[in-house]
Amino acid sequence: MITDMRVGHGYDVHRLVEDRLLILGGVTIPHETGLLGHSDADVLTHAVMDALLGAMALGDIGKHFPDTDERWKGADSLKLAEAVRELVTKDGWSIGNVDATILAQAPKLAPHIPKMRENLAKALKIPLERISIKATTEEHLGFTGEKLGMAAHAVCLMLKSI
Ligand code: MG
Numbered sequence: 371m372i373t374d375m376r377v378g379h380g381y382d383v384h385r386l387v388e389d390r391l392l393i394l395g396g397v398t399i400p401h402e403t404g405l406l407g408h409s410d411a412d413v414l415t416h417a418v419m420d421a422l423l424g425a426m427a428l429g430d431i432g433k434h435f436p437d438t439d440e441r442w443k444g445a446d447s448l449k450l451a452e453a454v455r456e457l458v459t460k461d462g463w464s465i466g467n468v469d470a471t472i473l474a475q476a477p478k479l480a481p482h483i484p485k486m487r488e489n490l491a492k493a494l495k496i497p498l499e500r501i502s503i504k505a506t507t508e509e510h511l512g513f514t515g516e517k518l519g520m521a522a523h524a525v526c527l528m529l530k531s532i
Pocket of ligand 1: 382383411412416
């Protein structure tokens with residue numbers, strides 16, 4: 371059996387503002403600021419979706435869910451991730467694994483990571499061990515360090531038996 375493989379990369383940034391919820395991987399995290407965006411601004415889920423779309427050369431989430439479209443206003447990004455999973459798992463492709471890193475100065479994200487993994491594993495229909503989520507600060511440097519925003523990186527591997 372030969373396995374065809376594709377790697378994907380995703381990156382996203384959202385600004386932190388007052389009077390918005392902080393939602394990461396579908397988990398609402400208590401914090402004095404939240405991420406600003408047309409959808410729920412779940413920067414982690416957006417980076418993961420872009421990695422998946424990137425692996426299959428299907429463009430990016432801006433193409434599939436434009437922020438000019440009222441349908442995606444306040445959208446639950448996990449629902450969008452389900453739609454992306456449908457798009458990328460056509461023609462025998464399956465998600466091998468996803469590895470993501472959130473860049474945030476505060477709050478402490480470690481307690482919330484198990485639930486984020488569970489949410490994304492469910493949306494992508496993959497076992498928990500195939501989704502890794504990590505978090506780091508940038509040592510008070512740059513826009514994440516100054517708490518102006520958060521960023522997320524993600525890579526994924528797509529597999530197909532041929
Ligand atoms: Mg985004």
